[in-house]
Amino acid sequence: MAEAPIVVVPKLEIEGVTFPRGEGLEIGGRFVNFTAIGVYLEEGALRSLAGKWAAAAAEELAGDEHFYRDIVAGPFEKFTRVTMLLPLTGQQYSEKVAENCLAHWKAAGVYTEAEGAAVDKFKEAFKAETFPPGSSILFTHSPSGSLTIAFSSDSSVPEVGNAVIENRALCEAILESIIGEHGVSPATKRSLALRVSELLKEFGGAKEAEVEKPVEASA
Template sequence: MANLLSSTGVQVETITFPPHVKPPGATNTLFLGGAGVRCVEIESKLVKISGIGVYLEDKAIQSLAATWKGKGVEELQDLEDFFKDIINGPFEKFIQVTAIIPLAGKQFSKNVSAYCDRIWKAQGTYNHEDAKTIEKFNEVFKDQNFSPGSSILLTISTAGSLTISFSKDGSIQDTMVSVLENEKIGPAMIATAIGKHGVSPEAKKSVASRLSSIIN
């Protein structure tokens, strides 16, 4: 069903997110749930840093429709529980982060790590294994720099593990850089993009709009 109804990609600045991808580490082809730009404020100006595409496995539709069928986009985009069902749902997910301006891997991992720490500590679940996972995550990115058009590829398994890959030209490649088995790291990656304090409200709105159309 998702393949039929999400047959269009999304253009974010100069980045084209295709309607379907088979990301590294995934067992299935995933469909584009939505995409948007990430901005940060630099010297009182909003600067576009990257484009973020969020992809989901087809069975996400049946899982989400059970609760959210009949809801409109305006309602869904403001419902935290809707996005929690995406973040924690029992289906594969994939995030493509494509640089618009030069992006330092060390800065990217620092921001993501801080987000994960904050989530897990707020939940009261942060432990030694989580600290080791964050350390490994930071190690993967410490010597990486992403020029405009290059991408960070993050594949989340049904169990929550995270496969990390990189692409110099924005294409989806099969080369895995690292796999982190911690079941909490994958959902945290999705949450950084479209969670309660996610970095791309535009991607969040796009996900709500496209999924609303498919579910209904």
């Protein structure tokens, strides 16, 4: 499983890894954060996003749901790391994620038996897992529509995933649940917009320099 080279702007450090705060639950009238989330994009994402978004300021990107949708559905690999701040069981995590995905699909009228089977596989992958603080859940979202799930007890990235689920709707829904319109991590969304805005400007400058570079001709 390859790591993607574009990293979001850091907000929180956990065992040497920095991420924005992510998903949480309201307990006793208080919102408690259970996870910190980092989203990575492969290098080809810049070329894919530049045509539509290179001229937009970071604040524009942060406020435009179409920008995040272009990331979720873009023809490039995405990588998501969900790091635990508090202990959580695999069943607790997978049930909540599955609930969000099913609600979204049913509201959009796109739920089929294939999605139901994919969710069952997703929950099965987490069934025996327990996540202490500092451990991570790693998702690789392939442009082909496959979702690779891996688990790490520290900041390392395993070479091989624990499960691969071939279902585009689920592959996209996992990332959509984080950075989509009703995403669980506004901090991750904002960090992603800021970092991508910076990189798109650098990418645009590099392309301009390439065009302006004189071409030598020999007789």
